[in-house]
Amino acid sequence: MLVDSHCHLDYLEKDGDLEEVVARARRAGVGRIVTICTKLSEFERVKAIAARYDEVSCSVGVHPHEAGAEGVEGPEKLIELAEDPLVVGIGETGLDYFYEHSPRAAQSVSFRAHIQAARSTGLPLIVHARDADDDTVALLREEHEQGGPFPGVIHCFTAGPELARAALDLGLYISLAGIVTFKKADDLRQTVSEVPLDRLLVETDSPYLAPMPNRGKRNEPSFVVHTAAKLAEIKSVSAEQLASATCENFFRLFNRVERPSAA
Secondary structure, three states: OEEEEEEOHHHHHOOOOHHHHHHHHHHOOEEEEEEOOOOHHHHHHHHHHHHHOOOEEEEEOOOHHHHHHHOOOOOHHHHHHOOOOOEEEEEEEEEEOOOOOOOHHHHHHHHHHHHHHHHHHOOOEEEEEEOOHHHHHHHHHHHHHHHOOOOEEEOOOOOOHHHHHHHHHOOOEEEEOHHHHOOOOHHHHHHHHOOOHHHEEEOOOOOOOOOOOOOOOOOOHHHHHHHHHHHHHHHOOOHHHHHHHHHHHHHHHOOOOOOOOOO
């Protein structure tokens, strides 16, 4: 079994073939899927998708792109919404200085509120970091030192070894998406080779970033098998060992998700 630890089924739903998307994932051996919330105004729709499928759970959070318009200043609303058993993670949140669709200050305030919610609920923080490695590390460390530890994952990891080491030092996990399969991703693969197997997850971030050999197509959860295959190659383990390790890591981190009875 494999797990797609991060995708956006609400975006895929707009194409009108979500039933087929989930069915293809099942046939590919993807036994658990987490669909990610990016706006609190769309949380109910995200949660409704999770409610339709036994293998799907969801998160609650505000993407850094939306922090200016919908960012939260405190953890209270996140904590309240996370009481729903379908919610298994907090985010995605973080810092994005590549697009800067929201002011950096607003991103930081919302990021801290999500961290506080993760710490309070015990649910994993789902971190987005793009072109903001230094500030991401500084904020995570400050929150860790001042407020105490919290579970979490750097999703769709594309950064260098400094962010990877800092995340690991803080007890966080590293999740890889399709970029790790791209021909020009040698630096990323080198960084990933140094991450312990027991701290790795796989994801699609679909509908974005389809892995080779599907690059350029719409991504979907079934494509996680290609990312997992490349990760197994990087870590010099079999596909079965990689699947077993990343599933175990997922259930350890996302501890509200029920394990399949056959797992």
